[in-house]
Amino acid sequence: MSVFFAMNYAGSLCGPVVSGWLAEQTGDISVAFQFGAISLVVSLLLLIPYQRLAARRSTSA
Structure with missing residues (x-):
């Protein structure tokens, strides 16, 4: 669960900055x-691979 939130917040932080930069550079x-x-x-x-890994861990535990 923490991996999900870490990636979510990283995308929320970087996404708008990168999008704005791309828009300014290309016009x-x-x-x-x-x-x-x-x-x-x-x-x-x-x-997809992360989901398969999580499924393997839950069946082996």
């Missing part, structure tokens, strides 16, 4: 939305 706000969409997909892909 296009849609890049910030694309960054958010890519971040969502990456986080879902990272969740």
Whole structure:
């Protein structure tokens, strides 16, 4: 549970800063939305192995 909250707060802290920086560098706000969409997909892909690991730990314990 602590890993979830740590990643959640890190994303909440860094996400808007990175999105704003990308929007300023490119001059296009849609890049910030694309960054958010890519971040969502990456986080879902990272969740799959973590979920399998958690399932293994709960069955072996």
